[in-house]
Amino acid sequence: MNIMTEADVEQKLATRTNEPSIKMKGDKVSVYYGEKRALFDVDLDVRQNQVTALIGPSGCGKSTFLRCLNRMNDTISIARVTGKITLDDEDIYDKNIDVVELRARVGMVFQKPNPFPKSIYENVSYGPRIHGLAKGKADLDRIVESSLQKAALWNEVKDRLHEPGTGLSGGQQQRLCIARAIAVSPEVILMDEPCSALDPIATAKVEELIDELRENYTIVIVTHSMQQAARVSQRTAMFHLGYLVEEGATDKMFTNPDDKRTQDYITGRFG
Numbered sequence: 001m002n003i004m005t006e007a008d009v010e011q012k013l014a015t016r017t018n019e020p021s022i023k024m025k026g027d028k029v030s031v032y033y034g035e036k037r038a039l040f041d042v043d044l045d046v047r048q049n050q051v052t053a054l055i056g057p058s059g060c061g062k063s064t065f066l067r068c069l070n071r072m073n074d075t076i077s078i079a080r081v082t083g084k085i086t087l088d089d090e091d092i093y094d095k096n097i098d099v100v101e102l103r104a105r106v107g108m109v110f111q112k113p114n115p116f117p118k119s120i121y122e123n124v125s126y127g128p129r130i131h132g133l134a135k136g137k138a139d140l141d142r143i144v145e146s147s148l149q150k151a152a153l154w155n156e157v158k159d160r161l162h163e164p165g166t167g168l169s170g171g172q173q174q175r176l177c178i179a180r181a182i183a184v185s186p187e188v189i190l191m192d193e194p195c196s197a198l199d200p201i202a203t204a205k206v207e208e209l210i211d212e213l214r215e216n217y218t219i220v221i222v223t224h225s226m227q228q229a230a231r232v233s234q235r236t237a238m239f240h241l242g243y244l245v246e247e248g249a250t251d252k253m254f255t256n257p258d259d260k261r262t263q264d265y266i267t268g269r270f271g
């Protein structure tokens with residue numbers, strides 16, 4: 001007998017309604033930092049090949065939720081996560097999950113560009129090397145080039161691959177960090193305010209890149225900029241005081257949200 005899994009059913013329903021399928025699913029996710037509870041029973045789906053923006057006032061739990069998606073909260077000793085998070089229907093908090101492999105499948109780009117103090121080439125080739133993804137030097141060269149191409153940085157750095165990554169401009173460094181994330185062929189890319197340290201021109205470039213990356217990756221982005229959320233995302237999730245207030249199509253969230261708190265936040269009444 002052919003038994004359908006929950007993911008099969010979702011895929012079927014998604015096809016029928018023309019909705020992208022669900023890549024990651026948060027089910028009653030709560031996070032505690034010691035005694036303090038930072039997230040309260042968050043149910044949130046992340047759809048395949050879409051950009052999901054997490055918005056809300058400072059301290060509402062956006063980054064905390066983002067870090068749950070690749071178990072970065074494991075690195076914070078006082079953090080405790082409850083509830084369930086799946087990636088393609090697989091529980092990422094299961095004891096058999098290899099966290100290093102999970103973080104290759106669900107990559108992360110941080111607020112401040114953080115290239116290693118190594119060459120541009122080494123920044124991008126490090127991940128594929130330690131994950132054994134290249135079959136020799138030529139293959140590694142190919143991965144480095146294609147990752148830099150996909151991060152829209154190749155033309156600017158192809159003649160200086162062996163110079164330090166830290167010598168690039170802020171915007172270039174952030175695209176280098178995106179290339180580094182892409183190099184291990186992730187399925188999901190998490191971005192925590194990736195443009196907050198960039199000037200408007202570099203920000204526009206990264207936003208354009210995010211839109212292109214959506215074709216091949218699923219993206220979740222934390223942003224303080226309402227304009228950015230509206231420009232780059234298809235879905236928006238609004239957080240407030242550790243609760244998910246509402247989630248929906250970005251167009252609707254910015255024109256006709258259901259919750260007054262969303263309305264107040266997007267119109268700049270608080271936050």
Ligand SMILES: Nc1ncnc2c1ncn2[C@@H]1O[C@H](COP(=O)(O)OP(=O)(O)OP(=O)(O)O)[C@@H](O)[C@H]1O
Nearest residue numbers: 033038056057058059060061062063064065076078
């Ligand atoms: N490492 C930590 N240790 C203790 N408390 C933390 C830690 N990280 C976050 N918190 C607390 O958890 C709550 C949610 O923080 P979080 O950084 O997730 O919010 P945020 O919405 O991303 O905020 P911001 O927009 O300011 O970055 C806050 O009250 C914060 O002080």
